[in-house]
Amino acid sequence: MKPFTRDQMAARLAADVPEGWCVNLGIGIPTMVANHVPPEREVIFQSENGVIGMGPAPAKGQEDPWLINAGKQLITLAKGASFVGHADSFAMIRGGHIDLCVLGGFEVAENGDLANWATSENDTAPAVGGAMDLAAGAKRLWVVMDHTTKDGRPKIVERCGYPLTGLGCVNRVYTNLAVLDVVPGKGFVVRDLAPGWSLAEVQAKSAATLHTN
Amino acid sequence: MINKIVATVAEALAGVKDGSTVLIGGFGSVGQPDVLIEGLIEQGATNLTAVLNNAGVGRVGVARLMELGRVRKIICSFPRSSDPVVFETLYREGKIELEIVPQGTLAERIRAAGAGIPAFYTATAAGTLLGKDKENREFDGRQYVMERALKGDVALVEAWEADRWGNLVYRGSGANFNPVMAMAAELTIAQVQHIRELGTLHPHMIMTPGVYVNRVVQVDRGGDWLKPEGEA
Numbered sequence: 504m505k506p507f508t509r510d511q512m513a514a515r516l517a518a519d520v521p522e523g524w525c526v527n528l529g530i531g532i533p534t535m536v537a538n539h540v541p542p543e544r545e546v547i548f549q550s551e552n553g554v555i556g557m558g559p560a561p562a563k564g565q566e567d568p569w570l571i572n573a574g575k576q577l578i579t580l581a582k583g584a585s586f587v588g589h590a591d592s593f594a595m596i597r598g599g600h601i602d603l604c605v606l607g608g609f610e611v612a613e614n615g616d617l618a619n620w621a622t623s624e625n626d627t628a629p630a631v632g633g634a635m636d637l638a639a640g641a642k643r644l645w646v647v648m649d650h651t652t653k654d655g656r657p658k659i660v661e662r663c664g665y666p667l668t669g670l671g672c673v674n675r676v677y678t679n680l681a682v683l684d685v686v687p688g689k690g691f692v693v694r695d696l697a698p699g700w701s702l703a704e705v706q707a708k709s710a711a712t713l714h715t716n
Numbered sequence: 717m718i719n720k721i722v723a724t725v726a727e728a729l730a731g732v733k734d735g736s737t738v739l740i741g742g743f744g745s746v747g748q749p750d751v752l753i754e755g756l757i758e759q760g761a762t763n764l765t766a767v768l769n770n771a772g773v774g775r776v777g778v779a780r781l782m783e784l785g786r787v788r789k790i791i792c793s794f795p796r797s798s799d800p801v802v803f804e805t806l807y808r809e810g811k812i813e814l815e816i817v818p819q820g821t822l823a824e825r826i827r828a829a830g831a832g833i834p835a836f837y838t839a840t841a842a843g844t845l846l847g848k849d850k851e852n853r854e855f856d857g858r859q860y861v862m863e864r865a866l867k868g869d870v871a872l873v874e875a876w877e878a879d880r881w882g883n884l885v886y887r888g889s890g891a892n893f894n895p896v897m898a899m900a901a902e903l904t905i906a907q908v909q910h911i912r913e914l915g916t917l918h919p920h921m922i923m924t925p926g927v928y929v930n931r932v933v934q935v936d937r938g939g940d941w942l943k944p945e946g947e948a
Contacts, residue, residue: 571743628816
């Protein structure tokens with residue numbers, strides 16, 4: 504069976520976002536999550552550059568150059584949207600007012616550690632952006648990423664090898680093969696598998712034990 | 717009479733000294749004081765420490781300032797962009813110093829400076845490389861990192877409207893780093909699209925009171941940037 508596409512991963516995650524949450528989406532696949540939350544389910548999308556209540560991407564000809572998201576893409580506002588500056592935006596993040604943050608990842612460990620900003624201790628000019636603030640501050644952190652690297656190396660690991668973004672911060676991982684909860688004191692627990700994939704097959708592509716309950 | 721409006725960009729940037737720490741507002745192309753950056757290039761101050769979110773795009777603006785060898789050090793959260801060629805070249809050649817700061821910590825360090833707080837603790841970066849060489853302290857069972865305030869000699873900011881008191885109103889996502897930087901420098905200089913009569917800006921819309929602002933200069937970004945709000 505084929506693994507989930509990027510869009511399917513975003514859709515799978517979006518299905519688990521309930522009405523009423525304030526959600527910050529990282530750059531890449533996380534940004535695509537918003538496309539899969541139906542408009543009748545009211546979710547407030549916060550962007551770290553001080554937009555609280557983003558709407559869908561603008562229609563052609565309707566772009567406003569003053570409105571962008573964290574990924575520097577043009578956006579619209581939802582009804583009820585508001586603006587703040589960076590200090591207040593990150594006070595909201597650091598202060599635990601964001602119900603969910605969705606980030607990409609290089610590695611997630613069974614203790615909930617996340618590595619997603621630098622690929623070595625000697626990385627030339629690593630770019631952290633707001634990832635560490637979000638990892639430390641959001642109420643929940645879900646990571647969406649491929650299960651393995653392009654050359655097949657597991658990204659679901661016992662301990663991260665890359666420099667950490669945050670310690671014990673990840674609650675759930677959505678990969679192209681599975682949905683895994685990170686349970687403190689236990690590790691990865693399988694919530695869901697991509698259609699046609701067996702636990703044994705997904706376990707073989709993981710470098711940490713996958714529990715079933 | 718209080719009047720912070722100056723007639724020219726050169727006047728706005730007069731007196732910026734060599735060795736200054738310059739806070740530069742903006743996030744992406746929005747809220748970026750592009751005309752003031754060009755003015756700083758003209759003005760000539762060198763050996764600068766630039767504090768901003770990114771490290772310049774292409775060969776214009778901050779990238780141009782760096783390419784001219786005028787920036788000794790850059791303090792930012794994300795030294796990547798669609799075209800970070802100038803920064804990457806200088807950094808590889810060891811010609812520019814880099815301090816990476818998580819974005820929220822960068823904003824809060826600047827806010828602390830503006831609010832008279834010398835240092836604070838945050839959980840951001842605790843246990844990571846960026847928290848390693850700092851004081852770590854536990855509060856209520858959680859690890860925190862001590863971060864120092866970051867004050868500017870100069871802040872360059874952009875707003876949509878201003879009055880002669882220097883009150884600033886931002887537009888769209890154009891506030892970003894501007895209000896916090898405006899409060900944290902000895903000399904805060906604002907470029908704005910529109911100058912309004914004193915008393916016509918709604919008090920609740922003024923995100924940066926003029927108390928924080930020293931000089932205002934009107935500029936024209938032109939094109940789509942000048943369309944009235946709400947009219948795409």
